[in-house]
Amino acid sequence: MKGTVVSTWIRTCRDLYGNEVINKSLKSVNWSEDIVFTPLEDVDDNHIFKLIQIIANNVNTSVNDLWQVIGENNLNIFAEDYPVFFK
Template identity: 25%
Template sequence: MKGILFTEFIDLVEDKFGLEMVDKIIEQSELQSGGAYTSVGTYDFSEMLQLLKNLSENTGISIDELLLVYAENFFSVLEENYPSFFKMYTDPIEMLASIENHIHVEVIKIYPDAELPTFELVERTDNSLIMIYKSSRAMHHFGLGLMNKTFEHFSTTATIILEKIKEDGTEVKFIINKN
């Protein structure tokens, strides 16, 4: 998993819960990296799982809710560092429909060893989208948070329904209807 995801997560934890919480969740985890991350490094996904699990246990906030908030925060990092992605689109449905065939292609150019989820486009109209998310990491709520912020970026809203196809969350259907 790319280091920028770790550094931004640690920054968010510090902003929302304080430096003491950052220290606590790092100490409670068995991290090969020792909890020292750089944005350009690559780290084992198990470290993110441990940090999320320990933050959830210490705050009483579910991992899904933490991932949602984290994604919504991470969206601003994307807007700031990759404005060209956003300038190419005039509509959130158009942008979300291009995740697999354009956005992820560009991400791989920047981070060749990135392990990205897949988003299979099932159905698309001007105002709706059905996509199947697949990832062994089951971070579908991270995807949901990014989708929420995509609509906000385009000053519109949507109803997004998440249906687990596999109970472990490794395969999820997103049903998106623009309001």
């Protein structure tokens, strides 16, 4: 998965569930709280799927429901981060 997408998912989750939950979840997959992905960086799918599983567990929801909420909210984050694509 490209870094741009992963960064957006993490930012979406921070907006939805707060820094405390997401920082705890990031630490669980051995990523720092302030991890930065480059736009073209390839992030291992297994790491992101593990992170999503941990976040889902931490917020008491299913992985499928978490992906649904992320998807519903991602467009707003993309529009904020990459406004040139939405003009």
